[in-house]
Amino acid sequence: MASSSSSSLSRVVVKSSDNNLFVVNKKVASQSQLLKQCIDNMEEKGTNDVILIPLSNVTSNILTLVLEYCEKHADFADDDNNNQELKQWDHEFLKKFDYATLNSLTMAADYMVTKSLLNLCCQFIADSIKDLTVQQIRQIFDIKNDFTPQEEADIKNENAWAFR
Amino acid sequence: MEKLTWPALKSCQHQQPYEAKGSDNDQSNQLPDDLLLSIMSFFTIKEAAQTSVLSHRWNYLWRCFPFLIFKDDYPTIHSVARNNLLLPQERSDFTRMVNSVVDSHLGVAIDELTVIFDLDVSYESEIDKWLVFALSKHVKKIEFNFTPQVGRSFLWVDCYTWPIEGRLSSLGLHQNLASLTSLCLKYINVTDKDIERILLSCHGLENLCIDSASMYLQNINLPQTSLQLKRLELSCCYNLLCIDIKAPKLVSFTLHGSPITLHLRDSSSLSEVSIGNGYYEGDVVAYAYRSLSQYFPKLEHLSWHLLLASAKLVEGNRGILQPPIMSNLKHLELHVQAMGDESLLKWTYLIEESPVLQKLTLKFSKYHWCSRVQLRNIVEHKGRPLKNLKTLEHFGFLGLPIDIEFATYVVQNSIQLKNVIFTRPLMKIYRDPIKEYARDRVLEFIKTLPQEVAFKFGKAADHCCSISTSPYY
Numbered sequence: 001m002a003s004s005s006s007s008s009l010s011r012v013v014v015k016s017s018d019n020n021l022f023v024v025n026k027k028v029a030s031q032s033q034l035l036k037q038c039i040d041n042m043e044e045k046g047t048n049d050v051i052l053i054p055l056s057n058v059t060s061n062i063l064t065l066v067l068e069y070c071e072k073h074a075d076f077a078d079d080d081n082n083n084q085e086l087k088q089w090d091h092e093f094l095k096k097f098d099y100a101t102l103n104s105l106t107m108a109a110d111y112m113v114t115k116s117l118l119n120l121c122c123q124f125i126a127d128s129i130k131d132l133t134v135q136q137i138r139q140i141f142d143i144k145n146d147f148t149p150q151e152e153a154d155i156k157n158e159n160a161w162a163f164r
Numbered sequence: 165m166e167k168l169t170w171p172a173l174k175s176c177q178h179q180q181p182y183e184a185k186g187s188d189n190d191q192s193n194q195l196p197d198d199l200l201l202s203i204m205s206f207f208t209i210k211e212a213a214q215t216s217v218l219s220h221r222w223n224y225l226w227r228c229f230p231f232l233i234f235k236d237d238y239p240t241i242h243s244v245a246r247n248n249l250l251l252p253q254e255r256s257d258f259t260r261m262v263n264s265v266v267d268s269h270l271g272v273a274i275d276e277l278t279v280i281f282d283l284d285v286s287y288e289s290e291i292d293k294w295l296v297f298a299l300s301k302h303v304k305k306i307e308f309n310f311t312p313q314v315g316r317s318f319l320w321v322d323c324y325t326w327p328i329e330g331r332l333s334s335l336g337l338h339q340n341l342a343s344l345t346s347l348c349l350k351y352i353n354v355t356d357k358d359i360e361r362i363l364l365s366c367h368g369l370e371n372l373c374i375d376s377a378s379m380y381l382q383n384i385n386l387p388q389t390s391l392q393l394k395r396l397e398l399s400c401c402y403n404l405l406c407i408d409i410k411a412p413k414l415v416s417f418t419l420h421g422s423p424i425t426l427h428l429r430d431s432s433s434l435s436e437v438s439i440g441n442g443y444y445e446g447d448v449v450a451y452a453y454r455s456l457s458q459y460f461p462k463l464e465h466l467s468w469h470l471l472l473a474s475a476k477l478v479e480g481n482r483g484i485l486q487p488p489i490m491s492n493l494k495h496l497e498l499h500v501q502a503m504g505d506e507s508l509l510k511w512t513y514l515i516e517e518s519p520v521l522q523k524l525t526l527k528f529s530k531y532h533w534c535s536r537v538q539l540r541n542i543v544e545h546k547g548r549p550l551k552n553l554k555t556l557e558h559f560g561f562l563g564l565p566i567d568i569e570f571a572t573y574v575v576q577n578s579i580q581l582k583n584v585i586f587t588r589p590l591m592k593i594y595r596d597p598i599k600e601y602a603r604d605r606v607l608e609f610i611k612t613l614p615q616e617v618a619f620k621f622g623k624a625a626d627h628c629c630s631i632s633t634s635p636y637y
Binding site: 103106107110118119122123125126127130134137138141142143144145146147152155156158159161162163 | 194195196199202203204205206207209210211213214215216217218219220221222223226257260261264268
């Protein structure tokens with residue numbers, strides 16, 4: 001009797017690294033492969049209890065954002081006609097954040113295996129730093145220039161074709 | 165000057181990727197290497213190389229960059245002739261760039277090596293080196309496109325020759341082919357044996373494209389082995405005689421060139437087919453239809469690249485008179501190269517037998533050399549209603565009988581048409597009176613559209629060379 005179809009969870013509880021609890025419905029949670037895997041495993045075991053999934057790497061600030069994204073994308077999951085609208089939403093969504101938030105969001109998307117969000121963040125960051133100067137990029141990513149002036153000149157020289 | 169070495173980089177190869185020296189607090193905000201590489205994957209190779217000066221860590225990441233895509237960045241507008249006198253210098257700059265990236269690469273694997281440039285046999289040793297490099301890094305996708313520049317005459321003997329079975333056979337490289345999923349070769353000499361070995365050695369090969377291959381390629385004969393191929397494209401393989409393969413996973417098949425003996429076995433998933441003239445000046449529709457008749461009713465996407473006027477008889481290219489019922493066809497494309505007074509109305513039979521057709525694309529390229537067109541009267545064709553057609557896309561509209569007549573037919577017989585998109589040809593190649601004439605015809609045509617149809621102009625695209633009768637014209 002305990003087949004996978006006999007039990008079906010409608011909601012899960014996700015716990016952030018700072019111990020806040022989020023109740024998430026299954027369709028939304030399934031946007032994250034990590035959460036989906038947990039749900040599938042529990043359903044296979046035939047559990048009917050609400051399950052708790054702790055995410056030790058994601059703060060509640062960032063988790064809220066990931067879940068906002070998942071919710072929107074779950075709404076559109078059955079409807080491929082509104083691609084353009086969703087793309088627009090994605091762009092507006094990411095536009096609001098500073099680089100520190102974008103970095104954390106990227107890491108959370110990676111950790112929670114939300115591939116479309118990961119791609120989206122990477123592309124967004126890539127597009128927005130493309131035309132910046134070396135100094136600006138160092139500032140954004142908090143990169144310490146550990147080259148001596150001679151080393152830097154040598155590297156430029158070695159990849160001269162890219163700096164023309 | 166002594167060859168440069170980077171102590172930090174050297175150590176990186178052995179340690180885990182470059183360790184950021186900041187305190188733990190910094191670390192929370194530092195993306196790990198794999199995510200930085202994911203961000204870099206959206207960069208062109210030039211943009212990626214520019215990150216090398218940020219820090220030691222970024223220089224290391226750049227040297228692991230797995231998408232090695234080297235393209236000629238000259239604008240690809242075919243009608244603008246290039247100064248061929250500059251070619252030797254451009255080639256030397258280009259190969260130096262590729263060499264410098266390949267020589268300093270530190271990654272254990274690369275995803276892609278793409279080289280698109282007018283290179284020939286005189287760069288053989290460099291190209292061989294790149295190929296060996298890529299194969300040693302378990303490359304997944306290789307594209308070598310050595311298409312000669314417009315206006316440069318070339319001989320097949322001067323084209324690069326695929327070396328794995330010949331020059332480099334002693335290296336036993338075909339076992340390194342196993343990681344390849346996609347291979348595309350343009351203007352490269354290949355033989356029957358080369359292709360056979362590729363198909364048999366690359367167990368994961370899903371995509372194979374051979375374009376403008378030498379006179380050596382004649383037969384691809386592997387009816388016994390089940391291939392993994394999903395997409396196969398063979399274009400302008402001048403002396404190809406026969407393809408006989410078993411490809412049960414084949415989804416997309418493209419064949420542009422003269423009629424050949426064609427057997428695709430067990431390709432029950434085939435849903436996209438593109439057939440074209442390529443260099444061949446004759447009828448290709450009838451033979452393709454015969455050879456693929458069992459697959460036609462299942463196709464979802466069908467595209468024809470046809471020559472409508474030539475010295476030979478191409479009456480067959482003007483349509484199929486008794487088509488099968490195309491019960492799955494959603495998108496039909498007609499790319500035609502013609503004078504302008506021909507008619508496409510015979511294609512209406514196929515269109516009317518496609519009950520779920522949603523999109524129709526017509527790309528019209530006019531012969532450059534014929535300036536005067538007989539402006540015959542337009543024939544109005546009342547056919548069966550097109551119940552599901554929603555989009556008409558029309559590239560290269562010049563307002564000649566061939567395009568007005570076809571567009572009129574589509575508009576008058578569609579019930580659900582929602583979008584009409586017209587895209588002009590690149591007008592550079594046409595003189596002003598032609599431009600004005602075309603513009604006036606478009607304006608007249610827009611007036612005939614029912615209210616519920618949205619009309620818009622597409623972005624002018626360079627499609628004029630979609631069909632070539634010879635490598636150049």
